[in-house]
Amino acid sequence: MIFSHDIPDGAKLYFGKKAKIKREIEHIASEVFENEEYEEIVSPYFSYHQLEALNEKELIRFTDKENRTLALRGDSSIDIIRIVLKRLKSEAKKWFYIQPVFRAPSTEINQIGAEYLEGDLVEVLNTNLNIFKRLNKHYPLIISHIQIPQIVCELTDLSLDDIKHMRVYKFKEKWLKELVKIDNKDINLKLFPKEIAKHLKEMIELAKKTNYDIILAPLYVANLKYYTGIFYRFINNNEIIAKGGEYKVEGIKSSGFSIYTDNLLKDIDG
Template sequence: MVFEHEIPEGTKLYFGKSARIKRELESAACEIFYRHNFEEVVTPYFSYLEHQQNFSDRHLIRLSSQNNHQISLRYDSTIDTIRTITKRLGRATSHKKWFYIQPVFSYPTNEIYQIGAESIHDGNLQSMIGIGLEILSRCGVKAILQFSNIKILELTLAEIGIDKDTYRSLSLRQIAQKARFVQDLLRINSLHDLDSFLPDAPMFVRFELERLSHKAHACGYEHILISPLELPLVDYYDDVVFRIFSENDTLVLGGKYNIQECLCCGFGIYVDNVIGHILAHNLAKE
């Protein structure tokens, strides 16, 4: 029996104060994106299943079209946006900087509201980080900016002879026992730690560590965390990755990636987490 007041688990209901915060966050994002020469795109809620091949079927909400094609509810906005801009709209527009405000969906009934931005044929991650921080700052949100570099992780795993799946299954203590330099990498938490380690870093990974240091220094942000061996939360990120978080909640996730043979960079703001963060801090002040 389903009671009239119930909504499916994983769906969202915003009203009053929370709905106002959501609208103010989205409005601030729109104003900032337009000022930075971004244009808006809204992609379809539905996508052909073959276009979602980067993701496990267990995450996708699958349906069939009237022509019996396998389709799914949009699970990720980045891949759909890049594919739509480059393949469908390539002749209609030459614009390279796009943003979107739209939800994604995962099995069984999860709704995730997102604000995202993609810069096509562009590796200027620094600019994207600044925009993400500016949007959060407009809403009075202060958080920690974390940097990692997937290439450091890949080079390290190749050196010690394990793959990512094995790495996921090991404890930090087991990983640290693999090699002395792995212990040193795991101890790095701050920019000072990273810069102190650089002169003694193994040559095979030093260049990528230097790139990570350069990106983090260029931000000029006060609260920075360095995590050289962090696993990516999104599989298609393949270079420098940044995460803005507070307590245990990810507020913004972004990085560099290559999709549809396009070098791009971008980020997604987890709207639901930002709303929860603002509500909790407002409550604490009352």
């Protein structure tokens, strides 16, 4: 039985103190973005292109009046870059958003995010850090590379599922066992195949450019389909507070991040 006061599982309700803190978080983030010369954008709730970002089972899908498949926005990055490039044709390169995304069957995820066309990931990461500094928050930062697990599969008999679930009993190669142990930037690159060493070097260089304690996780398998290089996660109690990375849209290499407002709010308000 559905009562008149029920809300769907996964939907969000804010009131009183929690609503106030949420608004304050978003205001602080907006100030940081504006100080760093980001333009604000609010993209449509409906999209034709979400399959480029997420798997079909994650999307809330239906059809338009011409029977074309569309979905509730499940990810903001792809649509925002496309809109800026194809519809707005703006010269601005730096954009931020404060809006929810939706996942099947009825989950609402509030996000604060930024996209930097042709932008450097170090600068994007520093913007993310500046927001956390304003909020007096310090979270573990984990850096990975989308290409490394794929290359491991090519060089071994492992599947991505083996790597994702860390079935270490299948890890036979000496260099692969060493790869599992990596957690900081003090790495002997000569231990690894050149295809992997190249990407490890990129991760190390990013870590050295960032004035922050960083954990390296080269074998982490990401769910987002559009990352092309390095990506990162801020974690708190096994929940993602923010994540970002490098990607390409319409052939343009860009960088961006999203803060998971609800997880951040939970940490701040308890």
